[in-house]
Amino acid sequence: MSAARRSASRTIVVGLDCAPPSLLFDRFASAMPTLRRLRSKGSWGVLRSVVPPITVPAWACATTGRDAGELGLYGFRNRVPGTYGMRTATSDDVRFPHVWDRVIDRGQRAAALFVPPSYPSRTDASDRLVQVSCMLAPGADVPHTHPASLGDEIASRFGPYVPDLDRTLEGAAAMDGLFAMARQHFDIAEHVLGSHDPTLLFMVEIGTDRLNHLFWPLLDPNDPRHVRDHPLARRARDYYALLDLRIERLIERAGRDTNVIVMSDHGARPLLGGVRVNEHLRREGLLVLKREPEEEEPLVPELVDWSRTTAWSDGGYYARVFLNVRDREPEGIVETHEIAPLLARIEASLTQIEDPSGRGHRLVRPKDAWREVNGAAPDLLVFFGDLSLRSLGKVGGGDSIVVPPEAVERDRGRGGCNHDWDGSYVACGPDWPREGEKQRELATLFSGL
Numbered sequence: 001m002s003a004a005r006r007s008a009s010r011t012i013v014v015g016l017d018c019a020p021p022s023l024l025f026d027r028f029a030s031a032m033p034t035l036r037r038l039r040s041k042g043s044w045g046v047l048r049s050v051v052p053p054i055t056v057p058a059w060a061c062a063t064t065g066r067d068a069g070e071l072g073l074y075g076f077r078n079r080v081p082g083t084y085g086m087r088t089a090t091s092d093d094v095r096f097p098h099v100w101d102r103v104i105d106r107g108q109r110a111a112a113l114f115v116p117p118s119y120p121s122r123t124d125a126s127d128r129l130v131q132v133s134c135m136l137a138p139g140a141d142v143p144h145t146h147p148a149s150l151g152d153e154i155a156s157r158f159g160p161y162v163p164d165l166d167r168t169l170e171g172a173a174a175m176d177g178l179f180a181m182a183r184q185h186f187d188i189a190e191h192v193l194g195s196h197d198p199t200l201l202f203m204v205e206i207g208t209d210r211l212n213h214l215f216w217p218l219l220d221p222n223d224p225r226h227v228r229d230h231p232l233a234r235r236a237r238d239y240y241a242l243l244d245l246r247i248e249r250l251i252e253r254a255g256r257d258t259n260v261i262v263m264s265d266h267g268a269r270p271l272l273g274g275v276r277v278n279e280h281l282r283r284e285g286l287l288v289l290k291r292e293p294e295e296e297e298p299l300v301p302e303l304v305d306w307s308r309t310t311a312w313s314d315g316g317y318y319a320r321v322f323l324n325v326r327d328r329e330p331e332g333i334v335e336t337h338e339i340a341p342l343l344a345r346i347e348a349s350l351t352q353i354e355d356p357s358g359r360g361h362r363l364v365r366p367k368d369a370w371r372e373v374n375g376a377a378p379d380l381l382v383f384f385g386d387l388s389l390r391s392l393g394k395v396g397g398g399d400s401i402v403v404p405p406e407a408v409e410r411d412r413g414r415g416g417c418n419h420d421w422d423g424s425y426v427a428c429g430p431d432w433p434r435e436g437e438k439q440r441e442l443a444t445l446f447s448g449l
């Protein structure tokens, strides 16, 4: 941002989780007149995501300017250091100031609504900060706001808070749920804007991510599973039109001289299948189990013969490969001098795995991805087919390594799309130069704010 320009009295950030450039700027562009207007007056384009391009840690990287290694956050679930167990990320895991903390420190007011990870809500925060927890909140019946009284206020005005789409919903019912959730979230944002008058209002709508994961093959003509002219694709377009309308209303209520940023944390691309990474490591003799699974089952620490295991992995958008290092893992057997040759051997074997996408597997060492490596970081990151294929952590159930998208959906629940490196942004207002189309980086978007 340019310091020489007139500065805005307010900044509004609307995060649309997982919204890709292909929808915002192309296929649904005609349904989003507000976004088109903002683009013509400001800057817009691809917003390159972080490593890894996953909701947690991506929003935390955007709001703190830190990378995943510095944060020690590598996904929704993270290993507990010194154990083989994992736990879900919480708001307490982010130990660096967020962009709204800088606003608070200047004596101004801020609102952080639904920004992952923000559960549990902060109880010690300044009264200049209003916060509503993200989709990690288990429901409306747990404390999910700061101040606590805001929870009752929201419930009485807009009904019980809906942190996320009900995962049991499918098809048209899921689409109805997405519309209802977006309306409630924007209602809350408008209410907070009016009642708290924040200098910075930062909200994230998770529904765009849920929509992509449910319906991507209907939305993307490049998806091999694409179905033309599906009625739910028209409703998806209407959903983006609703978001555009609500962004317009928020801007109207925010007043003149407002910076407006609409952005996503990562994009979406077709899901072409999955790689059963732990079955691969078993075949290589690196992961040894205490017994042969009768059917496919999760890899839990109790199942592993750690005295004979040198490496294991977990599932997700990328594979986190961990080495079983002596004095670091509870039952580690890999000596320090064995780490480098073992990693090289694992990399060579992973590269040989079939890649139906033709994009190539992207293998990344932590020191090449991050400025620091904190917490229980993976020893190797693997993006199969450069994010075309999901990593599947289960063991047993046959010896196939590369499986089709349908098998991914059986394993992981909703498949739909995979995440992509390219998210999107539109930025417009007194502090944003009118630069037209220009690629930017998620981690540095707010460095001047």
Ligand SMILES: [Zn+2]
Pocket: 017, 018, 054, 055, 056, 058, 209, 265, 266
């Ligand atoms: Zn996301």
